[in-house]
Amino acid sequence: MNETKTPHCNEPLPRKGIFRILVCRPNHRLGNTILLTPLITELERHFKGAEIDVISEGDIAEEVFATFFSVRHVFCLPRRGFKHPLPFLRLLHDVRRRGYDLIIDPCLGSGFSRAVTRLLHATYKLGFSDTPQHSGLTHAAPTSIAMQHMAKRPINLLRWALCQEHADELGYPALDIRLTDLELAHGRRVVAELLSVSRQTSSPPVVGVFANATGAKRYPMEWWREFIDTFKTLCPTASILEFIPMHGHSMLGSEWPGYFSSDIRRMGAVMAGMDLMITADCGVMHLAVASRVATVGMFSVTDASVYAPYGHGNSPLPTQGLSAREVACRVVAAHPDLLGRHVPASSVEELQSMRGGDLFLSQAWAP
Structure with missing residues (x-):
């Protein structure tokens, strides 16, 4: 797809x-919901003073957009709504009674999202379609303009509809759940307490690890143990x-102090107290990025160009093709400002000897 x-x-x-x-995005996944936050920022930039509603599934979107002043209503369709037809249809009927100036369907190829968009009333309807006459949209963007990255895709959609000049030079809003100062303060306190109990130091670097993901994206416990052992060898002052x-x-295996919360914002607030988050590709990876903490997202099977933290x-x-040991080395090598100053000379020599000396140390992946 066209990126330029x-x-x-x-x-x-x-x-x-x-x-x-x-914004019509009826989906229950955490990552997909967080990937909408740049679109809300872009809408706020272009339509100052506008009120924004969001259609989602489940209740995650309510937490994600809780502190967005421009977001008025988050309509949460029941998950697997066709198994709960009465509340599903009741909510859609309620939304349909509201008139909108603009409805945005940011999805590429979602029949359900398009069907909901068709059902609702608006002066303008914006989405992707290569068959404008059958799309039900007043502004049907060709799919060729869609960015690969899911968070950037709706930004290009809106800029296309506004005939935004030099759109590629503007950059893209960041993922951001807009944690409040109070939430951040609570997060820092929790981090300090957890590190104190485990007799680790709160001095940087404090590194958060989320070791879960769905299906083939999940790395086994043995992989993580090798990764952390290598990481700690190279950066022994790091707290985990x-x-x-x-x-x-x-x-x-409960080898490190852990933090659990079923509340998305509390989890994000504690993540914000980290110096670095390390996680596989999953919704929590996007949550870490949206909590404004430096995040390494590891991709074993999925396409990084679609979901990469940016x-x-x-x-x-x-x-x-990399071992856990090699991955740990790359993380340290790619974050010299954060981790390098804590790596003793003996460990640097070990790192240099692993994969081609200074050349390996200079390698980093594209952001």
Whole structure:
């Protein structure tokens, strides 16, 4: 898909008169919901003073957008709504009664999202389609303009509809759940308490590890043990804190202090107290990025160009063909400002000898 050129639509959206906006993304996954936050930021930039509603599934979106002043209603369709037809149809009927100036369907190829968009009322409807006459949209963007990355895709969609000049030079808003100062203060306190109990230091670097993911994206416990052993050899002053998955069980054999919360924002607030987060590709990876902590996202089977953490301090790390030891070395090598000053000379020599000396140390992956 085109990453460098964004053709403009023939009849752009008006810059004035759009005050009621609905983002239609009926999906229950944490990552997909967080990947919408840059779109909300972009809408706020173009339509100052507008009120934004969001359609989602489940209740995660309510937590994600809880501190977004521009977001008024988060309509949470029941998960597997067709198994709960009455509340599902009741909520859709309620949303349908509301008139919007603009509805955005940011999905590429989601029949359900498009069906909901067709059902609702709006002056303008924006989405991707290569068959405009059958799309039900007033502004149907060709799929060729869609960015690979899921967070950037709806940004290009909106910029296309506004005939934004030099769109590729503007950069892209960051993932951000907009943690409050109070939430951040609570997070720092929890981190200090956990490190104190485990007799680790709160001096940097404090490194968070989330060792869970779905299916083939999950690395086994033995892999993580080798990774952390290598990491600690190279950076012995680092303190480790494990973030516990929703099932409530450690993925690292409870060898490190752990933090568990079923509340998305509390989890993010504690992550924000880390100097670095290390995680496989999963929703929690996006949560870490949106909590504004430097994040390494490891990709074993999925496409990093679609889901990679981007922005300052964030890095995707493809791990195909690498051992856990090699991955740990690359993490240390790629974060010299954060971790390098804590690595003793003897460990640097070991790192240099592992994979081609100074050449390996200079290797980093594209942000």
